Amino acid sequence: MKATLVGSSVLALALALAGCGGAGPAGAATTLVAGGEVIADAALYSAAKEEGSLVFYTGGSEQSEKAVTEAFTKATGIEVEIVRLAPNKLTERILAEVGAKKLGADVIRTSGEDIIISLAKAGTFQKTAFPDTVRTAVGDAIKEDGLYFSGFDRVYSFAYNNAVVPKDQAPKNWADLLDAKWQGKLSIVQVGAGGSTAALTRFQLDKIGEEYLKKFAANKPRIFDSSAGQTDALARGEVAVATMPVATGVGAIADGAPLTIAVPEEGAVGYPFYVGVGAQAPSPNAAKVFAAWLLSKDAQRIAVQQGDYPVRKDVGTPKVGDAELPAAGSGWLYRTDADTMLAHVEEDAKRWREIFGYTG
Incomplete structure (x- = not known):
């Protein structure tokens, strides 16, 4: 795995794709075309460029979102302001703003079935129409008749600091993290941080087993409140190994962190990041173009x-670097449906806190 090549490859791809639109930032009113598909008609695209910018609330990693928004701006001329918080904190902010009728987000991206449903019920989103070609290509990713959609499935695995851990001692599989040599050197994000940690806990309890989680906890991992803080600590060598989303690790590597991301044989968990256009979007046209x-x-x-x-x-x-992950249908990626996640999210969180003795 050539981890040091990940960041440059993502940036190069983003810049290359940014030039594929149907019109540049200074172009006359025309349709927006990306990858040979119409993303926005001339009227919508013109109105979006007139607005000129949008605000993007996200629970995704800052580096990964910057790669996306910079490519979008390069292709369209529409600037994007990123507001990034852990999904649980982001949810609190959004619900407070919606309640006060002062939602500042044009577009919102977050993880967690319980979170997206609570936001939808609170009236956070407006239904958005998508071009037929896009709607056909993404199938059932579009939910509730366009109220929100799944943008991708993020993968939760683990990574280690390769400046601290010699290659011949590096963990490759989940089982390796139970070795006593990692006691006090592991880290994990607390279960209530968002959909990512809820999904990881479901995977650990259902696929690997509760005994695994108990043994992991017995190695006295450092518990973080968010992936951002944990990733910084791993990059500094304050911990040697950390459970984390693959994209978070990719972003950290692009910023120069000495990390190597594991592709464990036991599999990894995938969880969706959902996107919706804000019901009170200050720049509604730019928001619709960005969403599509x-x-x-x-x-x-x-x-x-x-x-x-x-x-x-x-x-x-x-x-991950130059290595492809197993195909989605190979059985390597553990993925549950929304109903299963909703049925287990509260009891899983309670069990996790009991196992780790976590009261935060």
Whole structure:
């Protein structure tokens, strides 16, 4: 695995794809075309460019979102301001703003079935129409008649600091993390941080087994409140190994962190990141263009390069460095449906806190 090549490959792809639109930033009113597909008609695209910018609230990693938004701006001339928070904190902010009728987000991306449903019920989103070609390409990724959609499945695995851990001692599989040599050197994000940690806990309890989680906890991992803080600690060598989303690791590597991402034989968990256009969007036209563009071939290819499983079938398989992850249907990727996640999210969180003795 050539981890040091990940960041440059993602950036190069994003910049290359950014030039594929039907009109440049200074172009006359025309349709927006990406990857040979119409993403926005002339009227919508013109109105979006008139607005000129949008605000994007996201629970995704900052580096991975920058790769996406910079490519979008390069292709369209529409600037994107990113507001990034852990999904649980982001949810609190959104619900407070919706309640006060002062939602500042044009577009929102977050993980967690319980979170997206709570936001939808609170009136956070407006229904969005998508071009027929896009709607056909992404199938059932579009939910509730366009109220929100799944943008990709992110993968949760683990990574280690390769400046601290010698290659011949590096963990490759989940079982390796139970070795006593890792006691006090592991880290994990607390279960309530968002859909990512809820999905990881479901995978650990259902696929690997509760005994695994108990033994992992017995190795006294450091518990973080968010992936961002954990990733920084891993990059600094404060911990040697950390469970983390693959895309977060890819972003950290692009920023120079000495990390290697594991592709464990026991499998890894995939969980969706959902996207919706804000019901009170200050720039509604730019928001609709951005939302549709996120489902384009260009945007979905960037997701693949970041290690995410796309919602389209025509953009390839996700990669970690130069290595492709197993195909979505291979059985390697553990994925539950929304109903299963909702049925288990509260009891899983309670069990996790009991196992780790976590009261935060």
